[in-house]
Amino acid sequence: MSTPTIVIAGAGQAGSRTAASLRELGFEGRVVLVGDEPHLPYQRPPLSKGHLTGAAARDNLWLHPWTFYDHHEIELRLSKRVNRIDRPNNRVELAGGEILDYDHLVLALGARNRTLPLDGNELDGVVGLRNLAEADDIRERLARARRLVVVGGGFIGLEVAATAVKLGLDAVVVEIADQLMGRVLSAQMAGFVLDAHRARGLRVELGTSVTGLTGTAGRVSAVTTTDGREFPADMVLVGIGAAPNTNLAEDAGLRVDNGIVVDEYLATDDAQISAVGDCTSCPNRFAGGTRVRLESVHNATAQPRALAARLVGRPELYDSVPWFWSDQGDLKLQIAGLGVQSSHAVLRGDVDSGRFSVFCFHDGVLRSVESLNRPGDHMAARKLLALGNCLTPEQARDPDFDLRAHIAAHSIGDPVVPAHRATSPRAAG
Ligand SMILES: Cc1cc2nc3c(=O)[nH]c(=O)nc-3n(C[C@H](O)[C@H](O)[C@H](O)COP(=O)(O)OP(=O)(O)OC[C@H]3O[C@@H](n4cnc5c(N)ncnc54)[C@H](O)[C@@H]3O)c2cc1C
Numbered sequence: 001m002s003t004p005t006i007v008i009a010g011a012g013q014a015g016s017r018t019a020a021s022l023r024e025l026g027f028e029g030r031v032v033l034v035g036d037e038p039h040l041p042y043q044r045p046p047l048s049k050g051h052l053t054g055a056a057a058r059d060n061l062w063l064h065p066w067t068f069y070d071h072h073e074i075e076l077r078l079s080k081r082v083n084r085i086d087r088p089n090n091r092v093e094l095a096g097g098e099i100l101d102y103d104h105l106v107l108a109l110g111a112r113n114r115t116l117p118l119d120g121n122e123l124d125g126v127v128g129l130r131n132l133a134e135a136d137d138i139r140e141r142l143a144r145a146r147r148l149v150v151v152g153g154g155f156i157g158l159e160v161a162a163t164a165v166k167l168g169l170d171a172v173v174v175e176i177a178d179q180l181m182g183r184v185l186s187a188q189m190a191g192f193v194l195d196a197h198r199a200r201g202l203r204v205e206l207g208t209s210v211t212g213l214t215g216t217a218g219r220v221s222a223v224t225t226t227d228g229r230e231f232p233a234d235m236v237l238v239g240i241g242a243a244p245n246t247n248l249a250e251d252a253g254l255r256v257d258n259g260i261v262v263d264e265y266l267a268t269d270d271a272q273i274s275a276v277g278d279c280t281s282c283p284n285r286f287a288g289g290t291r292v293r294l295e296s297v298h299n300a301t302a303q304p305r306a307l308a309a310r311l312v313g314r315p316e317l318y319d320s321v322p323w324f325w326s327d328q329g330d331l332k333l334q335i336a337g338l339g340v341q342s343s344h345a346v347l348r349g350d351v352d353s354g355r356f357s358v359f360c361f362h363d364g365v366l367r368s369v370e371s372l373n374r375p376g377d378h379m380a381a382r383k384l385l386a387l388g389n390c391l392t393p394e395q396a397r398d399p400d401f402d403l404r405a406h407i408a409a410h411s412i413g414d415p416v417v418p419a420h421r422a423t424s425p426r427a428a429g
Helices: 013-024 066-071 132-144 155-166 187-199 247-251 297-311 375-387 393-397 403-410
Strands: 005-009 030-034 074-077 082-086 091-094 099-101 104-107 111-113 147-151 170-175 203-206 210-216 219-225 230-232 235-238 242-244 273-275 280-283 323-328 331-337 344-350 355-362 365-372
Touching: 005 013, 005 099, 013 030, 013 074, 013 297, 066 074, 082 247, 132 155, 132 235, 147 155, 147 230, 155 170, 155 187, 155 235, 155 323, 187 203, 187 331, 187 344, 187 355, 187 365, 219 235, 273 297, 297 323, 331 375, 344 393, 355 375, 355 393, 365 375, 375 403
Parallel strands: 005 030, 005 104, 030 074, 104 273, 147 170, 147 235, 170 203
Antiparallel strands: 082 091, 091 099, 111 242, 210 219, 219 230, 323 331, 331 365, 344 355, 355 365
16 A cells, blocks of 8 residues: 655645644654745744844744754755645645645635735835745845834734834834724723833824825835825735635635634645645634634644644644634733623733733633733633633732632543533634
């Protein structure tokens, strides 16, 4: 019998983790990891943080060194784009015509940045941030720029804006909604973060959107907004979210609905094709069982682990508490769970000290916890959410209530699964 081949399309966080997990779990067949970028698989979070100031060394970006792939016999095909999936013949076609046969295909294609539907996108100085090449370019531009406008008050926009302020730029964030990070954060936490950014010198304009990008001699010079204002800029970062890379799947006739549709085992409708990471739409217990598409390192590592287990014959439900972090200058935000639909927010800790958490409840059930500079609460929250409905708002509010002892007491026996339904607050749009 010939050795089975698993082809992984997309050599980012999820693709690389799938290959590594397959080997960790003893898969002995051929593993081919195909990516269209020229670099070794790397982590993206530093791109909007330490990489821009030089605080994060380039060598620390790589998820594994070259030797790792050699040692584990993972065939890396870099600078190679997968152009087509030929399902009837179980093979993929790479740019340039090379054909790879597969016994199983994993789609780990990530997401791409949304662009503004406006003239002026092509002006020099209008940038987006998703990959290393763009981060290198932004780092150089930040060193020369004086005035930055960030379009979109989401995680990536705020991380870059906070860095720009630290570097001495005059930075403005223009956000269409009336709160920052509105898709993912409670009003309480967003309000605190807004005040903190403003206190550090970042201008934030809420409730207004961009109507135009103007330029001089091909270079961006200003951003105009719906309220008739004009913000001078020599650099504009567009951070208005990302769309999943689903074209390959769609062209191959796979089901797509804000992501490649997979079940709790990361399987598509084709038994020989699975999908993981930012490009997937997957049922999630913490979203009441509805399908969500998540953009986070946790999701891009936990899904591949569950998938690899199934591919080696030990099926494992993908059932891990979602979590996420964002470092915005000295503000260290950590979020566990999915809870923007929550109706009851409870504060724990001291807001004035800048170290506190917001515990979000819905129908009395803990849905998510947002922690600012309180990593202990975040770790406890992940355990509490995994355990199910075991914390009351009163307990969360009480500073003397010992969360760790409470978790230890409830960890004996089976986890309690909460009987709640919800939409997808931490979901990527
Ligand atoms: C700037 C930035 C900062 C972030 N910060 C955080 C953070 O602080 N915390 C956090 O939890 N998450 C963060 N994230 C999100 C996190 O990095 C992603 O969720 C994670 O990288 C997703 O992994 P992935 O493998 O699904 O996608 P990716 O890492 O994007 O990898 C997908 C790869 O597939 C390639 N590809 C696409 N189409 C093809 C094709 N047809 N053929 C071959 N290759 C293809 C892409 O070029 C890419 O290399 C951040 C993301 C960005 C962009």
